[in-house]
Amino acid sequence: MTAPATPAEARRGGAVRDRVLDFSHRHRSISIIGGMTLVTLLLPVLAQAPPFNAFQPFNAWLDGFSNAGTYVLLALGLNIVVGLAGLLDLGYAAFFAFGAYAYAYGASPFSGNDFPFLPMLVVGAVVAATFGVLLGAPTLRLRGDYLAIVTLGFGEIVPIVFLNAEQYTNGTNGIGGVYPPEIAGHEFNILNPWPFYLLMAVILTLTLIIIYRLQDSRLGRAWMAIREDELAAAASGINTVTTKLLAFALGASTAGLAGVYNASKLTVVSPDQFLFQVSFTVLAMIVLGGMGNIWGVAVGAFIIYTLQATFLKQLNVFFAAINFPAFSLGPITIDLKSVNFTEYQFLLYGIALVLMMLLRPEGLFPSARRRRELHTAEEGAEPSPTGLDASGELA
Amino acid sequence: MTTATPATPATPASPRAGEGSFVLDARGITKRFGGLVAVRDVTFQIPDGAIVSLIGPNGAGKTTFFNVIAGLMDPTSGFVTFRGRRMIARPIRAWLEPVLWVLPALLIVVIAAGEFFVSRDQTHLALIIAVALAALAAMFLAAIVRPNWYNRLLHYVGIFRSARPNDMVMAGVGRTFQNIRLFPNMTAMENILVGMHSRLTSTPVDAFLSSGRQRREEVSSRERVRELLALVGLRGRDDELARNLPYGDQRRLELARALASNPVLLLLDEPTAGMNPRETAEMTRLIAKIRNDLAISVLLIEHDMRVVMGISDRITVLDHGERIAEGTPEEVRRDPKVIEAYLGAPAA
Numbered sequence: 001m002t003a004p005a006t007p008a009e010a011r012r013g014g015a016v017r018d019r020v021l022d023f024s025h026r027h028r029s030i031s032i033i034g035g036m037t038l039v040t041l042l043l044p045v046l047a048q049a050p051p052f053n054a055f056q057p058f059n060a061w062l063d064g065f066s067n068a069g070t071y072v073l074l075a076l077g078l079n080i081v082v083g084l085a086g087l088l089d090l091g092y093a094a095f096f097a098f099g100a101y102a103y104a105y106g107a108s109p110f111s112g113n114d115f116p117f118l119p120m121l122v123v124g125a126v127v128a129a130t131f132g133v134l135l136g137a138p139t140l141r142l143r144g145d146y147l148a149i150v151t152l153g154f155g156e157i158v159p160i161v162f163l164n165a166e167q168y169t170n171g172t173n174g175i176g177g178v179y180p181p182e183i184a185g186h187e188f189n190i191l192n193p194w195p196f197y198l199l200m201a202v203i204l205t206l207t208l209i210i211i212y213r214l215q216d217s218r219l220g221r222a223w224m225a226i227r228e229d230e231l232a233a234a235a236s237g238i239n240t241v242t243t244k245l246l247a248f249a250l251g252a253s254t255a256g257l258a259g260v261y262n263a264s265k266l267t268v269v270s271p272d273q274f275l276f277q278v279s280f281t282v283l284a285m286i287v288l289g290g291m292g293n294i295w296g297v298a299v300g301a302f303i304i305y306t307l308q309a310t311f312l313k314q315l316n317v318f319f320a321a322i323n324f325p326a327f328s329l330g331p332i333t334i335d336l337k338s339v340n341f342t343e344y345q346f347l348l349y350g351i352a353l354v355l356m357m358l359l360r361p362e363g364l365f366p367s368a369r370r371r372r373e374l375h376t377a378e379e380g381a382e383p384s385p386t387g388l389d390a391s392g393e394l395a
Numbered sequence: 396m397t398t399a400t401p402a403t404p405a406t407p408a409s410p411r412a413g414e415g416s417f418v419l420d421a422r423g424i425t426k427r428f429g430g431l432v433a434v435r436d437v438t439f440q441i442p443d444g445a446i447v448s449l450i451g452p453n454g455a456g457k458t459t460f461f462n463v464i465a466g467l468m469d470p471t472s473g474f475v476t477f478r479g480r481r482m483i484a485r486p487i488r489a490w491l492e493p494v495l496w497v498l499p500a501l502l503i504v505v506i507a508a509g510e511f512f513v514s515r516d517q518t519h520l521a522l523i524i525a526v527a528l529a530a531l532a533a534m535f536l537a538a539i540v541r542p543n544w545y546n547r548l549l550h551y552v553g554i555f556r557s558a559r560p561n562d563m564v565m566a567g568v569g570r571t572f573q574n575i576r577l578f579p580n581m582t583a584m585e586n587i588l589v590g591m592h593s594r595l596t597s598t599p600v601d602a603f604l605s606s607g608r609q610r611r612e613e614v615s616s617r618e619r620v621r622e623l624l625a626l627v628g629l630r631g632r633d634d635e636l637a638r639n640l641p642y643g644d645q646r647r648l649e650l651a652r653a654l655a656s657n658p659v660l661l662l663l664d665e666p667t668a669g670m671n672p673r674e675t676a677e678m679t680r681l682i683a684k685i686r687n688d689l690a691i692s693v694l695l696i697e698h699d700m701r702v703v704m705g706i707s708d709r710i711t712v713l714d715h716g717e718r719i720a721e722g723t724p725e726e727v728r729r730d731p732k733v734i735e736a737y738l739g740a741p742a743a
Contacts, residue, residue: 029605130532133532133535133536133539134528134531134532134535137535167517168521210603213602213603213605214599214602214603216602217597217599217601217602217609218588218592218595218597218602218612219599219602220602221581221585221588221589221592222589222592224578224581224585224589225578225581225589225592228578228579228580228581229576229577229578231467231560231576232572232576232577232578233578233589234559234560234561235465235467235560235561235564235570235572235576236564236589236590236592236593236652236653236655236656237561237564237565237590237592237593237594237656238561238589238592238593239542239559239561240561241539242539242542245535245539246539246599250599369580369581372580372636
C-alpha cells in the first residue's frame with residue numbers, strides 16, 4: 001500500500017479502509033468466505049503468471065498449495081493451544097498422526113475397511129481430540145517449560161509407538177494404499193490436483209470461521225484470561241481445567257482433520273511423517289506468522305511452507321540459471337549451484353527465528369493484543385500496579 | 396436467559412435483622428504450612444447483608460484465611476459453610492478419586508488379559524483395550540461436560556473435595572486481590588465479560604453455529620457490562636486497556652469484575668491499599684453502596700482503620716493466626732488486646 005499523498009486522499013483512503021474493516025468485523029463469516037474464495041481463485045492464476053511459472057509446472061504448484069493448506073490447518077490448530085490459550089505444546093505432530101492413522105484404519109486394504117471420506121474426517125478429528133484430552137489431563141498443573149517438556153515427550157512417544165506396534169501399524173513401512181477421498185460419487189485421483197485443492201479450500205474456510213467464532217466467544221475470552229493470569233481467571237469463575245482441556249481438544253481435532261486429509265492425499269501413512277520436526281515447523285510457523293492472530297498465522301504458515309517447499313527446492317536451479325560463480329572462503333569452496341538448500345531448511349528456520357525474536361518478536365502479522373504484551377517493557381510507561389504488593393503472597 | 400439474574404434470589408439488605416442467619420460460616424479453620432501455623436482455629440461468621448472486616452497486623456494470617464475461604468487452598472482442619480452448604484474442608488478420601496478413574500479401565504484390561512490367555516486372539520485383546528481407553532475417555536468427558544454429574548458421583552462414593560475458586564464464584568462468592576490482578580492486555584469490557592463467565596450459558600457448539608442464544612447473550616452481557624462500569628464510576632471506559640487505567644480505576648475495575656458474577660458475598664482484600672485519601676473515601680462509599688443497593692454481604696481485609704471503623708458492622712481481629720477479638724467497631728476499638736497487638740504492650 002502506498003502512502004496517501006494529500007490529507008483528503010488520506011481521509012478517503014482511511015474511510016474505505018475503516019469501512020472494509022468494519023464490514024469484516026461485523027460480517028466475519030461472510031468476509032472469510034469471500035476472502036477464501038478470492039484466494040482460492042487467485043492462487044492458480046498466480047501460479048501460471050511469469051515469475052512463478054518458471055519454478056515448477058502448474059500441477060506441482062497446485063499440489064504444493066494443497067500441502068501448504070495442510071500446514072495452515074496445523075498452524076491454525078496449534079494457534080488455539082499456544083496462541084489463544086497460551087499453553088506451549090511441542091508434541092503437536094502426535095495429533096496429526098492420530099488423525100492420519102484413524103483414516104488409515106478407516107479406509108485402506110490394510111484394515112479391510114472402506115468408510116466414506118467425509119464421516120472419516122469427523123472421526124479423525126474426534127480421535128485426535130480424545131487423545132488431546134488424554135494428554136491434556138495430566139499436564140493441567142504444568143506451565144511453561146514443564147508443559148513443553150511433557151508435550152515434547154508425548155510427541156516423541158506417539159510415532160515410536162506407531163513404529164514399534166508393527167502388527168497393528170505395519171511399522172516403518174507404514175500403512176500403504178490408503179484410499180483417496182470419494183465425495184458424492186467423485187473419486188479423487190492423485191494425478192488431478194484440483195479436487196484436493198478445492199477440498200482443502202473448503203476445509204480451511206470452515207475451520208477459519210469456527211476458530212474466529214470461538215475466539216470471540218465466551219470460551220475464547222476464557223482462554224485469553226488464562227493466558228494472561230491463570231489464578232485471576234479461576235477467581236473470576238473460569239473452570240481452568242475444562243477450559244484448558246477444551247483448548248487441547250479443539251487444537252488436536254484441527255490436527256486430526258489435517259491428518260485425515262494428508263493420509264488420503266498421500267495414500268500412505270508412516271511414522272516418519274510425524275516426527276518432532278513437524279511439531280517444530282508448525283510452531284515456527286505460528287511464531288513467525290504472529291502468534292495469536294488467526295489470519296496472520298494462516299498467512300504465515302502458507303508463505304513459509306511455500307517458500308520451503310518450492311523456493312528452497314529450486315534455489316540452486318535459480319543460481320544455475322543466473323550462472324552464479326562459485327566462490328571460496330579460505331579452504332572451502334562454495335558453489336551455490338550445487339547446494340541442496342532444502343537440507344539447510346532448519347538452519348534457515350533457526351536464523352529466521354533468532355532474527356524474528358530480536359527484531360519483531362510479535363511475528364509478521366501480529367494481533368494488536370500480542371504486540372502490546374510484548375512491548376510492555378520497552379514502553380516503560382506503565383508503573384507496575386503490583387509495585388505495592390507486600391510479597392507475592394498468592395504466587 | 397438473561398445475564399442479569401443474580402445467582403440466587405437476593406435477600407433484602409438487613410445487616411442487623413439477620414441474627415443467626417449467616418451467609419458464610421467458617422468454623423475452627425486451621426492452616427498449617429509445615430511447622431508454621433498461619434491460622435489457628437479461627438471461627439468466623441458473616442451475617443446476611445453485613446459488612447464484616449478482618450483486621451490485624453502484618454503477618455497475622457489475614458490473607459491466608461481469606462484464601463482458604465476463597466477456595467484457593469484447603470484448610471488443615473475446620474470447614475466453611477456457604478449458604479448452608481459445606482463448601483470447604485480438609486478433603487476426605489481424596490486418594491479414591493484417581494482409583495475411580497483408573498479402576499474401570501484396569502478391570503477391562505484384566506478381563507482382556509484373561510480372555511487372551513484363553514483364546515490367544517490378539518484382535519480381541521486390541522478391541523478390549525480400545526474399550527478400556529474409551530471408558531477412560533468417557534469418564535473424562537463426563538467430568539468436563541457434566542461436572543455436576545461427576546460431583547454427584549464423587550459424593551456417592553464418599554469423596555469430599557473442597558470447592559475450587561471457580562466453584563466458589565459459581566456458588567456466589569466474588570473476590571478481589573490485594574495486588575490487583577486484572578487481565579492487563581484485555582479491555583475493561585473484556586475483563587468484566589470474563590468475570591461474567593460463570594453466569595453465561597452459551598457452549599462451544601453455540602459458538603460454532605453462532606446460534607441465536609449465543610448472539611443474544613453477547614448483546615445482553617455487554618449491556619450488563621456497561622451497567623457495571625457505570626456503577627463503579629468507569630462509564631464509557633469500555634475499550635480502555637486494563638493496564639492503561641490509573642491505579643484507582645484498576646481497583647474499581649477489579650471490583651466490577653468481581654460483581655459481574657452476581658455474587659451474594661464479596662471478598663475484598665485490601666481494596667484501598669495504595670490509594671490516596673480521596674480515592675479511599677470514594678472506595679468506601681462504593682463498598683457501602685454495593686451492600687445497601689445490591690444486598691451483597693462484604694468481607695473486608697483492611698489496614699486502614701478509618702475505612703474499617705467507618706463501614707463495618709462487625710470486626711474480627713487476628714494476631715499471629717489467632718482470633719483475639721470480635722465485635723462492633725466500638726467494642727474492638729476499646730479492646731486492650733487489640734491495642735496491644737497494634738501498638739505493643741504498654742511499657743511496664
